[in-house]
Amino acid sequence: MPNHRILVLYAHPAPHRSRINRRLAEAARSLDGVLLHDLYETYPDFFIDVAREQALAEQAELIVFLHPVRWYGMPSLLKEWVDAVLQPGWAYGPGATALRGKGYLLAVTTGSPEQTYAAGERHGHPFEAFLPPFRQTAALCGMRWLAPHILHGANSLDDAAVDAHVAAFRARLLAHLEGRHDGA
Amino acid sequence: MEHSLLTNALIYLAAAVVAVPLAKRLGLGAVLGYLLAGMAIGPWGLKLIGDVEDILHFSEFGVVLLLFLIGLELEPDRLWSLRRQIFGWGMAQVLLVAAALFGAALLVGIDWRVALIASLGLSLSSTAIALATLGERNLMQTPAGQAGFALLLFQDIAAIPMIALVPVLGVAVADSAGPHGWQNAARLAAVIAGVVVGGRYLVRPALRIIAKAGMREIFTAFALLLVIAISLLMQWVGLSMALGAFMAGVLLADSEYRHALETDLEPFKGLLLGLFFIAVGMSVDFGVFLSKPLLILGLVLGFLAIKLAVLFLLSFRFGIARGQRWLFAFLLSQGGEFAFVVFGAAATARVFAPETGSMLVAVVALSMVSTPLLLLFHDKVLEPRYRGQNKREADAIEDNEGHVIIAGFGRFGQIIGRLLNANRVKLTILDHDPDQIELLRRFGFKVFYGDATRVDLLTAAGAAKARALVLAIDDIDDSLALADAVRENFPELPILARARNVTHLYQLMDRGVTVIERETFESALQLGRRVLGQLGFGAYRAREATLKFREHNKNSVDAVYPFYKDREQYVSMAKRARDELNEMFARDLKNIDNETDKGWD
Numbered sequence: 001m002p003n004h005r006i007l008v009l010y011a012h013p014a015p016h017r018s019r020i021n022r023r024l025a026e027a028a029r030s031l032d033g034v035l036l037h038d039l040y041e042t043y044p045d046f047f048i049d050v051a052r053e054q055a056l057a058e059q060a061e062l063i064v065f066l067h068p069v070r071w072y073g074m075p076s077l078l079k080e081w082v083d084a085v086l087q088p089g090w091a092y093g094p095g096a097t098a099l100r101g102k103g104y105l106l107a108v109t110t111g112s113p114e115q116t117y118a119a120g121e122r123h124g125h126p127f128e129a130f131l132p133p134f135r136q137t138a139a140l141c142g143m144r145w146l147a148p149h150i151l152h153g154a155n156s157l158d159d160a161a162v163d164a165h166v167a168a169f170r171a172r173l174l175a176h177l178e179g180r181h182d183g184a
Numbered sequence: 185m186e187h188s189l190l191t192n193a194l195i196y197l198a199a200a201v202v203a204v205p206l207a208k209r210l211g212l213g214a215v216l217g218y219l220l221a222g223m224a225i226g227p228w229g230l231k232l233i234g235d236v237e238d239i240l241h242f243s244e245f246g247v248v249l250l251l252f253l254i255g256l257e258l259e260p261d262r263l264w265s266l267r268r269q270i271f272g273w274g275m276a277q278v279l280l281v282a283a284a285l286f287g288a289a290l291l292v293g294i295d296w297r298v299a300l301i302a303s304l305g306l307s308l309s310s311t312a313i314a315l316a317t318l319g320e321r322n323l324m325q326t327p328a329g330q331a332g333f334a335l336l337l338f339q340d341i342a343a344i345p346m347i348a349l350v351p352v353l354g355v356a357v358a359d360s361a362g363p364h365g366w367q368n369a370a371r372l373a374a375v376i377a378g379v380v381v382g383g384r385y386l387v388r389p390a391l392r393i394i395a396k397a398g399m400r401e402i403f404t405a406f407a408l409l410l411v412i413a414i415s416l417l418m419q420w421v422g423l424s425m426a427l428g429a430f431m432a433g434v435l436l437a438d439s440e441y442r443h444a445l446e447t448d449l450e451p452f453k454g455l456l457l458g459l460f461f462i463a464v465g466m467s468v469d470f471g472v473f474l475s476k477p478l479l480i481l482g483l484v485l486g487f488l489a490i491k492l493a494v495l496f497l498l499s500f501r502f503g504i505a506r507g508q509r510w511l512f513a514f515l516l517s518q519g520g521e522f523a524f525v526v527f528g529a530a531a532t533a534r535v536f537a538p539e540t541g542s543m544l545v546a547v548v549a550l551s552m553v554s555t556p557l558l559l560l561f562h563d564k565v566l567e568p569r570y571r572g573q574n575k576r577e578a579d580a581i582e583d584n585e586g587h588v589i590i591a592g593f594g595r596f597g598q599i600i601g602r603l604l605n606a607n608r609v610k611l612t613i614l615d616h617d618p619d620q621i622e623l624l625r626r627f628g629f630k631v632f633y634g635d636a637t638r639v640d641l642l643t644a645a646g647a648a649k650a651r652a653l654v655l656a657i658d659d660i661d662d663s664l665a666l667a668d669a670v671r672e673n674f675p676e677l678p679i680l681a682r683a684r685n686v687t688h689l690y691q692l693m694d695r696g697v698t699v700i701e702r703e704t705f706e707s708a709l710q711l712g713r714r715v716l717g718q719l720g721f722g723a724y725r726a727r728e729a730t731l732k733f734r735e736h737n738k739n740s741v742d743a744v745y746p747f748y749k750d751r752e753q754y755v756s757m758a759k760r761a762r763d764e765l766n767e768m769f770a771r772d773l774k775n776i777d778n779e780t781d782k783g784w785d
Contacts, residue, residue, distance in 0.1 A: 015722050020785045040724035068785050077724075109785045154785030 004035035006173055007060035008107075011039045011067040011078035020109050020154050020162055021068055027170040028066065033177045035060070039077050046080050053085040054098065062103035062176055063143070065134070068154070069110045072123075072130045082137065092140045100142035103176070105149060106134050107169060113153035127152070195232050199225045200458050214320065215313055216556035218458050222465020233466060240463040240524070244425070245415070246456025247312045247521060249449055251340075251426040252411050254315065254333070255433020256442050263434055266334055273331060273502055274338020277516075281307040281494045288490055297353045298536045302544055304346050305526035306487055308339045309516040311426065312460055313555050317515060322662060326617055328508040331499075332515050340427045343522040350529040372421045376431075379414060383435035391441045404448040411449070424522075460521075467524075468549040472542045480543060484550045492517050505621075507633065510566050514558040519548030587612050589645055590654040591636040591666055593620060596682055596703055597656035601629075612645050637665040639673050647674045655681040655697070660688050667695045686741060690748045709734055740767075 008028045012021050015038075029036040037056065043049075057063060067075050074082075085091070090098050110117075110127070117127040127150065138145050149172060151157070151165045199221035207217025225232040233239070285303035290296060314332055323329040387410065394406050411429055418428025436442060473480050495513035504512050524545060531541035587610035590597050594615075601611055613629055614636040615621060624631045632645050636657060647653065653670055657663045663681070670677055680699040683689035692700050709730050716726035744767050 013724055016725060018785060041722055044723040044727040111785060 002035050002056070002059075004033055004056075004060060005177060006031075006034045006062045006064060007056055008034060008036045008064040008066050009039060009078060009081065010036055011065070011075045011081075013040055013075055013077070015040065018068070020151060020157075020165070021066065023162065023166045024066055024107065024169050027166050028064070028173060031170070031173055031177065034173055039081060040075075043077060043080075046077060048081060048084045050084050050087070053081065054087075054090060057085065057102075058098055060102065062105060062146075063099075064105045064107055064173075066107045069108050069130075073133070086137070086141065092142075097142075102143050103146050104138040104141075104143040105146045105172075106131070107149040109151045109154040111153075111155045113156065117152070192233065195225055196459060196462060199462065204458070213317075213556045213559065214458075215316060215461055216553070218461030219465040219553050219556070222462035223468060224465075225462070226466030226468070228468070228470035236463060236466045239459065240467060243456050243460035243463050244521065245412075246453060246458070246460045248415050248425045248429045249411060249453040249456060250312065250315055252429035252433040253446060253449060253453055255430040255435075256437050256446055258434055259437040260434055266330070269331060269334035269502075270338050273498070274335050274342070276501075277335045277495070277498060278304075278307045278339060278342050280498065281491055284490050284494050285487065288486065295536075298540060301350060301353065301526065301530045301535055304349075305523040305530075305544070306491070306519050306548070308343060308346075308520040308522045308526075309336060310518050310520040310552055310555070311336045311340065312457055312521060313518060313552060314515045316457060317555075317559065322616060322659070323511075326508065327502070327504045328499075328512040328515070331502040331504060332512060335516060337430070339520065339522070340424050340430070343424060343526070344422065344427075346522075346526055347529055350526060350533050350535060353530075353533070353535050368422065372423070375417055375421045379417070379428075379432060380435060383432060387436065388439055388441075391439065395441060395444070400448075403444065407445050407448050408452065464549055464552055467545065468553070469542050469546050472539070472546045473550075476543070480546055480550070483543070483547045484554070487519070487547060488517055488551060488554060507567070511559075511562055514555065514562055517558065518551040518555045523548045586610060586649070586651055587630075587646065588652050588654060589614065589642075589647060589650045590656055591615075592655070592657035592663075592682075593617075593624065593631075594656070594658055596658065597654065600654055600656060605629075612650070614641065614645055637662055637669055639669055642669065642673065647677055650674075650677055652678045652680055655679055655692075657682075658684065660684055660691075663688070664691055664695065667692060667697055671695060686744075687748070689741065690745055693745060705734075705737075 006028075008025070010021070010025045010028075012018050012025075015022055015025075025036055025038070028034050035056065065074065065078065067078055070076075073079070086099075089096050112122060114127070116122040117125065119125065131148065134148075135145055149169055200218065203221035203224065204214050204217035207220060208214060223229050226236065227234065282303045285306055286299050289299035289303060294302075314336055318324050318329045318332060324333065390406070391403075394403050411432065414428050414432040415425035418431075419425050436445065439445075492513045495516055496509055499509040499512045502512075527541050527544050527548075530536055531538055588604060589612045590601050590604075591614045593601060593613045594617075597613070597615075601613065604611055611629060613624060613631045615624075615631065616633065616636070621631045621633050632641060636642070647670070653674075655663055655666060657666060663684075667679060667681065670679055678699070679697045681692050681697045681701075683692055683700050683702045686702070689700050689702060712733075713726045713730040716729060717723055721729065747767065
């Protein structure tokens with residue numbers, strides 16, 4: 001069993017075409033105490049080893065979902081992970097304490113710029129409006145919801161903005177590892 | 185009575201057409217049918233045919249073709265891996281049977297030279313009868329079939345020194361006019377080398393050119409020419425024709441025209457073998473038999489008893505399963521074609537009197553007639569007893585309800601069986617390898633032994649109450665025969681089939697089977713997917729690419745299906761397969777990657 005304190009569940013169906021998420025994943029991988037868990041690489045057939053995943057999650061203090069937003073939600077394999085791994089009696093429900101008190105960080109990117117997430121715009125609602133399913137999942141499992149790490153407009157961003165975003169992500173993980181609980 | 189070629193042909197064909205289906209109907213088997221037809225039209229029956237000797241010689245070519253075709257099935261590597269069986273077991277069989285017969289003959293006070301020739305000649309079995317029966321019952325791949333084949337092959341080799349030995353024992357040692365020993369050996373070596381080299385560098389290109397010409401009858405003519413030429417060449421250097429043809433077959437076993445040669449020669453082999461059996465039937469000398477019926481019957485019974493006993497004991501040594509030991513002994517119990525030759529030579533060399541010779545020939549011919557009867561006894565009496573415990577289980581039909589039948593439980597069927605078993609699906613398994621069956625029974629599987637294409641076996645296996653039939657047989661012909669049998673007798677039973685290749689897939693589609701998996705396709709795709717992974721494709725991307733190709737390929741196979749139906753007149757199956765492959769390759773290249781870079785960050 002790896003000796004990690006942060007578990008990053010990385011879900012990208014086409015990592016070879018990723019510009020930003022791949023770099024975020026690399027940044028996480030480079031830190032001691034972080035387990036970068038590439039779900040599409042590990043379970044290409046969507047057949048998830050539930051016991052192993054539960055053990056990995058139990059060991060971590062902080063669980064990170066790292067993925068691009070697809071159709072206002074998570075990629076299908078990560079949803080499969082949630083469906084299969086977060087079992088009643090383990091993750092939620094009477095006597096379930098496995099995830100209680102752990103931190104939960106959502107680190108996502110969107111293709112469209114932030115201003116398209118508004119009433120009357122392309123996506124009709126502010127981005128916050130799409131987060132309740134994530135938030136409630138964490139809440140049901142007794143996890144602490146941390147401020148999500150979001151990057152909008154991934155399709156049109158310049159390199160400097162990408163660099164800054166990756167550095168900020170790395171800094172938040174590092175802060176957690178060094179015990180500076182700044183809410184990250 | 186003078187007979188033209190056509191009148192003779194008329195008599196043979198009519199006798200075969202009447203007698204063989206009749207014999208099969210009565211459950212006697214085709215071989216016995218031919219033998220009876222021969223007796224009926226021969227000098228001691230209706231006297232329709234006179235010159236039996238010539239016919240016997242001519243029809244021996246059927247045996248030659250049989251061995252050529254068997255050679256085609258055996259690649260040199262496999263033959264080499266059988267060397268211990270051929271030489272070890274073969275030597276043991278010939279020597280032990282001959283020794284037992286020789287001892288018995290000496291005990292009853294027969295002259296040692298007569299006893300020696302007779303016992304050596306009688307130790308050989310009939311290649312034609314034994315191999316035809318093995319083929320008819322689809323037993324070639326079982327341990328009994330393999331051992332039988334190895335012994336028969338060795339006997340073909342052993343017959344040559346035996347025939348050479350006869351004149352040495354003879355009174356009139358007629359020194360053969362042939363060349364000296366070393367010259368003969370040199371000639372033999374040269375011819376064998378010529379056949380090996382020629383087979384590879386002359387025959388194959390010639391086959392290719394003739395196949396390209398697209399004239400089917402010329403391809404057939406060439407196939408026959410090839411076998412006849414090699415046989416005569418071998419006879420010229422003093423080898424047996426059958427052995428030579430076998431060698432030629434082995435040399436062409438990995439040729440792409442193997443199947444075409446097989447399909448073209450098959451009917452000739454069948455007819456000539458039939459003619460051979462008819463000739464044996466005609467050559468049974470009832471005159472000799474009627475003059476000393478008790479003596480001859482006694483000789484036949486004594487001979488069969490001794491040979492059967494030795495073969496049965498040897499079967500333990502050869503690792504043949506309990507249920508097949510008697511079958512193996514019965515198959516090889518008769519005297520063979522070579523006995524006629526050996527005894528003929530012995531009579532010429534005056535080792536024994538002509539009466540002794542014709543008496544021995546009568547014994548051999550009668551022993552040949554006895555084989556189908558012994559096999560009948562085996563099927564009706566011994567085999568049901570062997571299947572006894574199993575039969576009782578099968579009677580509990582409630583237990584068998586809602587089960588799945590797996591026909592063919594080799595490497596392929598086993599995986600399916602274990603998957604289903606792990607998921608508590610009730611199974612009934614049909615296979616014809618007794619070793620396999622004993623192992624499976626120990627694990628509590630319901631296993632039926634025998635040829636799955638037989639309707640009675642399907643019925644016994646509870647096909648009427650089965651939920652599905654998994655057709656996992658490796659032999660294409662058997663697989664298609666079983667699909668036909670199920671369609672005809674159990675039309676409601678769904679068939680899920682394994683296809684050996686695309687042509688087989690199409691042939692199954694022809695029969696209305698809809699659930700078919702090509703046996704190598706999925707596992708090859710999986711390995712291909714691993715290759716993509718090795719090249720740095722992510723696991724999921726490799727999966728996607730593989731699934732995409734898989735879908736595309738399945739569509740292509742469906743699209744090419746109508747094509748295949750138009751092409752049935754093709755010279756060789758190999759050529760057809762190559763054309764289909766070409767078509768698929770062309771389609772694969774159209775499978776362009778239409779991914780865009782948009783929409784992913």
